[in-house]
Amino acid sequence: MPVAPLSQKEIEDRLAELPDWSADADRLTRTYRLGTHFAATAMVVHVAQVQEELDHHSDLTLGYNTVSLTVNTHSVGGAITDLDFQLAHRVEDLAPGHGAA
Numbered sequence: 735m736p737v738a739p740l741s742q743k744e745i746e747d748r749l750a751e752l753p754d755w756s757a758d759a760d761r762l763t764r765t766y767r768l769g770t771h772f773a774a775t776a777m778v779v780h781v782a783q784v785q786e787e788l789d790h791h792s793d794l795t796l797g798y799n800t801v802s803l804t805v806n807t808h809s810v811g812g813a814i815t816d817l818d819f820q821l822a823h824r825v826e827d828l829a830p831g832h833g834a835a
């Protein structure tokens with residue numbers, strides 16, 4: 735997977751596959767809402783496992799019943815790359831199992 739900063743168009747094209755994710759200048763973000771605090775906590779642990787597997791880590795925030803991710807790629811100066819989208823897709827895949835929306 736090439737680690738190069740994506741253009742605005744490339745980001746927009748990839749976001750079309752992730753309708754609940756957003757991109758500001760240089761970060762992908764998503765907030766999931768869950769049924770309970772423990773469900774949100776369990777999802778955080780699962781996301782952390784995936785992040786370790788990918789060796790790619792978001793800023794992960796646990797709220798009362800929410801899990802928020804903000805991610806970009808540090809190794810290219812904090813730009814958005816395909817590694818960020820790879821993580822986003824992996825989290826989208828695991829979220830339903832936690833009842834996250």
Ligand SMILES: C[C@H](O)[C@H](O)[C@H]1CNC2=NC(N)=NC(=O)C2=N1
Nearest residue numbers: 789790791792806807808809810
């Ligand atoms: C040494 C380690 O492989 C690197 O620091 C990894 C860790 N996790 C990372 N996470 C993110 N978001 N960007 C990186 O460039 C990155 N690099």
